[in-house]
Amino acid sequence: NAGVTQTPKFQVLKTGQSMTLQCAQDMNHEYMSWYRQDPGMGLRLIHYSVGAGITDQGEVPNGYNVSRSTTEDFPLRLLSAAPSQTSVYFCASSYSTTAFGTEAFFGQGTRLTVV
Amino acid sequence: EDQVTQSPEALRLQEGESSSLNCSYTVSGLRGLFWYRQDPGKGPEFLFTLYSAGEEKEKERLKATLTKKESFLHITAPKPEDSATYLCAVQAFGSQGNLIFGKGTKLSVKP
Numbered sequence: 319n320a321g322v323t324q325t326p327k328f329q330v331l332k333t334g335q336s337m338t339l340q341c342a343q344d345m346n347h348e349y350m351s352w353y354r355q356d357p358g359m360g361l362r363l364i365h366y367s368v369g370a371g372i373t374d375q376g377e378v379p380n381g382y383n384v385s386r387s388t389t390e391d392f393p394l395r396l397l398s399a400a401p402s403q404t405s406v407y408f409c410a411s412s413y414s415t416t417a418f419g420t421e422a423f424f425g426q427g428t429r430l431t432v433v
Numbered sequence: 434e435d436q437v438t439q440s441p442e443a444l445r446l447q448e449g450e451s452s453s454l455n456c457s458y459t460v461s462g463l464r465g466l467f468w469y470r471q472d473p474g475k476g477p478e479f480l481f482t483l484y485s486a487g488e489e490k491e492k493e494r495l496k497a498t499l500t501k502k503e504s505f506l507h508i509t510a511p512k513p514e515d516s517a518t519y520l521c522a523v524q525a526f527g528s529q530g531n532l533i534f535g536k537g538t539k540l541s542v543k544p
Contacts, residue, residue, distance in 0.1 A: 322476075349530040361477075361520070361534040368529055376531065408476050412530055420530055421467055424476035 320344050324409050324425035331399040331432045339394040339428050341409030349412045350392040351422070354378065354405040361408065367392055399432045406430070435460045439521050439535035446511055446542050454506040454538045456521030466504050467532065468497050469520040477520055511542045 325340045343350065351366035353376075363376030367386040381403060383395040392411075396403060406429050410422040438457045446452055458466065465484050469477035481490040483499040490497045494515065496507045506519055518539045522532040 351531065353534075358536065360536040361522075361532075363531055366529065366531060374529070410532075414530075420465055420524060421479050421482050422530075422532060423479060424469075426476045427474075 322409055322411055322423055322425035324407075324428050326428060327426065328429050329431070331396070331430065333399060333401060333432060335399050337396050337399065339396075339407055339409075339430075341392045341394065341425060342390050343392075343409075343411040343423075344390065345411060345413070345423070346389060347411035347413050347423075348389070349414070349420075349422075350386065351376070351410050352382070352384065352392070352394045353408045353410065355408060355427075356405050364394065364407075396430075401432045404430060404432045435523065435525055435533050437521055437523055437533055437535035439519075439538050441538060442536070443539045444541070446508075446540070448512055448542055448544050449510050451507070451509045451511070453508070454519055454540070456504040456506070456535055457502060458504070458521075458523045459502075460523050460525045460533070462526040464524045464526045464528070466499055467522045467524070468504070468506055469522065471518045471520055471537070480519075508540070511540075513542050513544050516540055516542045 322343045352364040353361040355361050362378050365384040367373045406427050409425045412422045440455045468480040471477045481497040486501045494509050498505050518537045520537045522534045
């Protein structure tokens with residue numbers, strides 16, 4: 319199993335550009351989420367999804383958009399990149415949200431720099 | 434407000450020198466507490482889940498314990514390959530699976 323796969327691994331954007339960070343999982347997990355990791359801040363939740371067609375906002379959703387048309391994929395869109403969005407982004411998935419088996423499995427991350 | 438505090442921020446050990454990492458948490462109703470290991474440039478790697486006070490989990494040189502207010506990650510006779518950042522996260526009932534992370538403890542083990 320590949321687990322959680324994120325692409326690209328590295329990206330440089332200019333201020334105002336848009337892009338999509340891709341995330342795919344092959345474990346048939348119902349829950350998927352996006353976090354950003356900044357020095358001294360820890361991991362913070364951006365958006366999450368508890369199943370296909372269902373998404374919701376996390377702690378820091380501004381400037382980001384998500385959709386979940388399939389169980390496997392959960393792309394994160396930056397609408398108009400800003401330097402404050404320079405960060406490392408992690409996608410995670412877990413089997414369940416309401417019972418045992420809620421541990422999240424993470425992708426390898428996308429390091430994004432906005433100049 | 435649910436929150437997680439990890440201490441110390443950084444820990445330097447000699448190979449074989451046992452120690453513990455602390456994770457203090459405040460959560461409305463704890464569904465689970467999770468420990469992860471993160472190597473530089475990598476995503477967090479799942480280590481343990483603890484669900485109730487008194488529970489313990491072990492894996493090689495690592496042992497995680499849980500009380501009603503904190504969790505400890507005990508490292509026995511560490512090796513240089515245990516060097517990493519260790520993250521603690523909690524999940525509350527009603528949170529729909531969302532995790533609240535601490536800022537991590539960076540562990541360095543010198544030979």
